Amino acid sequence: MQRRQFNKALAAAGALAAISPLNIARAQGKPLKVGVILPRSGYLGFIGQSCQKGADLAPGVIKDMLGVNVELMNADFESNVDTARTRAERLIQEGANVLVGPFDSGAASAIAQVAEQRGMPFVINIAAAPQITEQGYKFVFRNFQTAQDIVRNGLSLIGELFQATNTIPRSAVFMHVNDTFGQAMAKGIGAAMPRLTQLPFKIVDQIGYDPAAKDLSVEVSKAKASNADFLLLVCRLNDSIILRREMVKQKWSPMGIVSPGSPGMYEEQYFKTLGKLSEYSISNVPWYNPKSSVTKRVEAAFKKMNPKDNLVFHGLNAGFTFEAILIAADAYKRAGSTDPKALADAIRQTNIKEKMSLGGPIKFNEKGQVEGIGSACVQNLNMLPTVVLPKDAATAKPIFPAPTYKKA
Amino acid sequence: MALGLSVIFGVVRVVNFAHGEMMTIAMYAATVLFAALHLDPFLAMVPVAAAFFVFGYLLQAAVINPFITRPEHSQFMLLVAIAIILVNSMLMIFGPDAHNVQVDYQLESYEIGPLLVDKARLMAAGAAVVAASGLFAFFRYSLTGKAIRACADNYLGAKVVGLNVKHLYALTFGLGAVCVAIAGCAMVVLVDVTPPLGPAYTLLAFVIVIVGGLGSMGGALLGGVLIGVSEALAGLFIEPSAKSMFSFGLLILVLLLRPQGLLGRRT
Numbered sequence: 001m002q003r004r005q006f007n008k009a010l011a012a013a014g015a016l017a018a019i020s021p022l023n024i025a026r027a028q029g030k031p032l033k034v035g036v037i038l039p040r041s042g043y044l045g046f047i048g049q050s051c052q053k054g055a056d057l058a059p060g061v062i063k064d065m066l067g068v069n070v071e072l073m074n075a076d077f078e079s080n081v082d083t084a085r086t087r088a089e090r091l092i093q094e095g096a097n098v099l100v101g102p103f104d105s106g107a108a109s110a111i112a113q114v115a116e117q118r119g120m121p122f123v124i125n126i127a128a129a130p131q132i133t134e135q136g137y138k139f140v141f142r143n144f145q146t147a148q149d150i151v152r153n154g155l156s157l158i159g160e161l162f163q164a165t166n167t168i169p170r171s172a173v174f175m176h177v178n179d180t181f182g183q184a185m186a187k188g189i190g191a192a193m194p195r196l197t198q199l200p201f202k203i204v205d206q207i208g209y210d211p212a213a214k215d216l217s218v219e220v221s222k223a224k225a226s227n228a229d230f231l232l233l234v235c236r237l238n239d240s241i242i243l244r245r246e247m248v249k250q251k252w253s254p255m256g257i258v259s260p261g262s263p264g265m266y267e268e269q270y271f272k273t274l275g276k277l278s279e280y281s282i283s284n285v286p287w288y289n290p291k292s293s294v295t296k297r298v299e300a301a302f303k304k305m306n307p308k309d310n311l312v313f314h315g316l317n318a319g320f321t322f323e324a325i326l327i328a329a330d331a332y333k334r335a336g337s338t339d340p341k342a343l344a345d346a347i348r349q350t351n352i353k354e355k356m357s358l359g360g361p362i363k364f365n366e367k368g369q370v371e372g373i374g375s376a377c378v379q380n381l382n383m384l385p386t387v388v389l390p391k392d393a394a395t396a397k398p399i400f401p402a403p404t405y406k407k408a
Numbered sequence: 409m410a411l412g413l414s415v416i417f418g419v420v421r422v423v424n425f426a427h428g429e430m431m432t433i434a435m436y437a438a439t440v441l442f443a444a445l446h447l448d449p450f451l452a453m454v455p456v457a458a459a460f461f462v463f464g465y466l467l468q469a470a471v472i473n474p475f476i477t478r479p480e481h482s483q484f485m486l487l488v489a490i491a492i493i494l495v496n497s498m499l500m501i502f503g504p505d506a507h508n509v510q511v512d513y514q515l516e517s518y519e520i521g522p523l524l525v526d527k528a529r530l531m532a533a534g535a536a537v538v539a540a541s542g543l544f545a546f547f548r549y550s551l552t553g554k555a556i557r558a559c560a561d562n563y564l565g566a567k568v569v570g571l572n573v574k575h576l577y578a579l580t581f582g583l584g585a586v587c588v589a590i591a592g593c594a595m596v597v598l599v600d601v602t603p604p605l606g607p608a609y610t611l612l613a614f615v616i617v618i619v620g621g622l623g624s625m626g627g628a629l630l631g632g633v634l635i636g637v638s639e640a641l642a643g644l645f646i647e648p649s650a651k652s653m654f655s656f657g658l659l660i661l662v663l664l665l666r667p668q669g670l671l672g673r674r675t
Contacts, residue, residue, distance in 0.1 A: 041504035042604055049504070078604070178649050208649045214599045214608075217526070218643035218651065238506065238600070248515045249526050273508060273600070277515075 031069035032332040034058075034325055035096030037087050037111060038103060042079025043212045043238050046269045047317055051103050051125060053309070054318030057301040058325040064297065068329045079212075081106045088114040088122075097338040098123065098328040100321070105129035106180040112140045121331075121344045125324040126317065128261075129184040133369040139344050141368040143323055143357075145261070145286050145375070147181070151188035153375035154260030154284035159199055160389050161258070161282065161377055165400040169229035169255055171204045175219065175243070176234035177211035181262075185234040189260065204228050211236045216246050224252040230401075231257045233265075240264035240281075241273050248277060255401035259283040266378050266385035268313035278380050280402035287358055287376035287387065288319040294356045298322055312385055319356045326352065327362060358393070409595075409609065410616035410628040411540055412587030418623030419560040419580040422472060422483050426491035428610030430585060433494060434460060434592020435601035436502055442509040449509055449593045450531060457589040464585025468578040476577070491606065498603035506600035514597055532594035539590045540629055543583065547625075556580050560623070615655055619662045621672020630670055634658065 036055045039048035052074070059070040073096050077084035084107035088099060092114070099115055099122040102108055108127035115122035116137045124132065124142040128150055133142050145153065162168060174189065176182040186206065193203060205226040209219045220243060223231065231254050235243065241264075244257070257280075259265060265281040288295055302311045302318065311318070331346035332338065352362040358374030365371055377389035381396055388398035413427050424430075437456045441447040447455075471490070475483045516527040547553040559566040559576050566573055599605070612635070620631025635655045642654035662669060 041499065041602075043602075045504040045602065046506070208647070210649065210652075212608075214605075218640050219648045221524075222644060222648065241600070245515060249517045250524055251517070251519075269506070273506075275510075 030338070031071035032329055032338060033071050033073055033095055033097045034328055035073045035075060035088070035091030035094075035099045035101075036321075036325075037075045037077050037084060037091065037099060037101035037107070038321075039079040039107070040074075040076040044079040044104060044236065046237050046267060047103055047263055048076070048079070050267065050314045050317035051101075051321040053302065053306060053314050054125075054298075054321030055100070055325060057298065057305055057318070058322050058329075061297050061301050061322070062326055062329045065294075065326075066329055066333050068333050070325060070329050077102060077107055079104070081110050085110040085114055089118075092118050092120050096120070097332070097340070098343055100324045100328060101125060103127065103317070104179075104181065105132065105184060108132050108142075109180065112137055115139050119340050119344075121328070121340055121347055123324040123327050123347065125321040127181070129180050130188075131184075133367045137368060139340070141327070141347050141364055141370075143327060143362055143370045143373070144320055145373050146369065147184035147188045147261075148192075149371075149373070150261030150286070150375070151185060151192050153286075155189070155192055155196055155199065157284040157375060157377040157389055158258055158260060159196070161398055161400055162200065164389060164391075164398055167255070167400055168200045170201055171226075171228040172201045172230050172232040172258075173223045173226040173228035173254075174203045174206045174232045174234075175223055176206070176208055177236055177239060177262075178208035179211050179236075182208065182211065182234050185260070185262065189232075189234075201229065203232065209239065211239050213239055213242065216243050217250070219243075220246040220250050220252065224250055228254060230255040233257055233259050234262040235259065235264040236262070237264045237267050237269055241270060244270075244274055244277055244281070253402075257281045257402075259285070261285050261375065263316075265380065266313070266316070268309070271313070271380070271383055278383070280380060280399055282377060282379045282388075282398070282400070283385070284375055284377050285316060286320070286373050287378060287393075288315040288356045289358050289393070290315075292354070292356055294354050295319075298356055310384075323352075323356055323362065326355075409588055409591035410613040410620070410632050411536075411543065411625060412584035412591070413613045414617045414620070414623055414625060414628040415543065415587065416581055416584035417617070418625075419556055420468070420472070420476070420577045422476070423487070424584065425484065425487035425610060426494055426606075427588060427613050428606030428608065429491045429494040429498075430460070430588045430606075431592040431595065431609055432498060432601060432603065432606040434589040435596040435599075435605070436498060436507065437589075438593045438596040439507040439509055439601060442511075448511060449596050450535065453535065453590050453593040456593055457586045460585040460589035461582040463582075464588075465578045465582035467585075468581030469574065472581065473574050473577060491610070495603050495606060502603065504602065506602045508600040509596055511597065528597045532598065535590055535594050536629075536632075539587060540625065543587070544625060546583075552576075552579065615659050618669055619659055621669025624669065624671040624673070627669050627671035634670075 038051045062070050075087040077087045088111040103126045105127040108124050116139050122140050126144050128147040130146040176186045207219050261284050266283045271278045299311050331343050335342040335346035360372035362370050376387045378385045379388045386396045388394050388396050409431055416424050434456055438449040438452045441452045475486050513527045518525040555571050556576050559573050616631035616635050617628050620627030638654050639651040643651040
């Protein structure tokens with residue numbers, strides 16, 4: 001290299017070095033556009049709206065926490081997997097820098113394919129089907145338990161529940177929705193049960209059903225005919241309400257309804273629609289830590305934005321949706337760029353210790369999956385979802401068997 | 409509900425693709441009356457049916473009548489468009505949240521030996537039988553009913569003898585809407601209502617009337633019973649997830665072996 005060429009190269013490098021902090025500053029100044037895809041209508045509509053509450057409060061809380069501007073681009077996928085795919089495409093076309101959502105495993109699989117094809121980071125808030133993070137995707141990240149984790153933690157908590165209440169049920173009838181999530185959970189339970197010899201019960205019948213079903217009378221009569229001691233249920237919201245009503249109509253009162261990890265029975269609509277019938281249902285689910293400083297920030301923002309609502313009914317949905325946006329914003333802050341690849345690389349390096357959900361820090365493994373997210377046994381007591389296990393997080397004692405239903 | 413679809417097709421020869429959506433509106437009407445006046449959905453059938461008669465009459469007279477002589481695909485597009493407008497209007501007015509009514513008898517059932525009979529379903533079945541009987545008697549014994557049947561049998565002949573066909577078509581659509589209103593008020597006791605509920609019920613009504621025979625009132629009732637029983641038995645003895653498979657299997661069988669439906673007339 002000649003002297004003049006060397007001087008030019010040196011000058012160019014110097015200019016570049018001088019400008020690059022400005023680039024970062026410019027990147028930080030412009031907001032991160034987060035495409036939030038949720039099922040705000042359709043049979044998952046209630047839960048989608050609950051998740052949306054977490055998204056709506058995220059820009060304000062994140063601005064306070066990280067100083068990062070977040071702009072939401074909201075999309076409703078209408079509880080329809082095909083619509084989820086097209087909404088994801090449209091958000092990318094309209095300039096989203098990162099996708100967040102969608103609560104549903106089927107929709108998450110569809111969006112993940114779009115995100116991977118288009119090289120767009122996608123942070124899953126809630127979706128448990130294990131295969132989503134088993135495809136070798138480079139742009140897909142999940143801050144939620146897989147179905148296997150949910151089942152393992154859920155069944156383990158069922159064992160603790162029986163110990164804590166000195167009960168030994170011998171049989172369970174397993175009812176589950178037959179969508180992507182329900183099938184993944186059924187597979188997980190089928191694989192886990194033979195290994196969990198410490199659990200005192202056997203599954204005597206397994207009944208799958210359509211999550212959009214309007215009538216579950218046949219399914220409930222079949223479950224009742226099994227004479228099982230308790231109902232092991234993997235449900236969604238609407239079907240859990242229909243199912244609970246049908247149990248009363250058919251005068252079926254097992255020892256209790258226990259979910260090894262599914263939505264539905266801790267949702268506000270379950271309480272509102274069923275009243276006293278919602279009592280004593282148990283859900284072993286990933287939950288939030290009410291004592292964390294982030295929860296307190298979120299709770300304050302939630303109360304401000306939803307003065308009539310109680311975070312306890314939305315903690316899981318809103319909490320994990322908020323955390324998904326937090327992950328994206330944290331990565332943006334570190335990457336200093338909205339370039340999709342830089343963002344994806346930064347998300348992969350995430351290490352968030354101050355968070356809302358139970359469990360260890362948010363760190364992604366090589367598959368894009370966060371490990372070590374904790375679960376809690378949440379029982380509906382006094383018309384509120386109440387943590388009853390593990391003991392160190394419990395605010396009440398579990399009640400099992402549930403008292404026989406009496407007319408409300 | 410299927411009865412309304414069958415009556416409208418049997419006379420007006422228009423397939424109402426907005427049938428399920430109309431039933432959803434009736435369900436919302438029942439929830440509104442319950443919330444505002446604590447009116448039991450089975451009592452709400454009277455005002456809702458009256459309102460639906462007027463709505464059906466006006467819809468046929470003002471919107472559908474001009475399409476009667478147009479190609480079938482135009483009628484199809486018109487009614488699909490009406491269905492989409494209805495769903496979106498409901499979304500705008502009521503939002504995506506589920507609405508329901510909570511009445512005392514909703515969770516009650518009668519125990520007859522080993523059988524448990526759901527009280528709300530029994531009442532809904534009773535309402536369906538009363539509505540079907542009333543409709544049957546109207547078409548069989550009243551002069552207007554006979555005139556409507558004449559229009560259904562021979563459109564040109566009815567015009568030649570001086571019948572006001574457009575008015576009679578509108579009356580028929582109004583009566584079909586009454587059936588939908590009664591079905592909606594009964595359904596709201598069994599199912600929570602959301603705006604996207606309609607298409608699934610439109611499809612179910614189609615399956616029922618095709619099995620029973622398009623245009624046959626008795627066929628609609630028979631089709632309903634057959635589809636309900638086949639789904640229940642398939643769910644109980646084979647696999648609950650496969651319930652719909654059996655009703656659609658029955659539909660294919662009927663289409664293959666008796667295309668006009670079980671009680672339908674060959675054209």
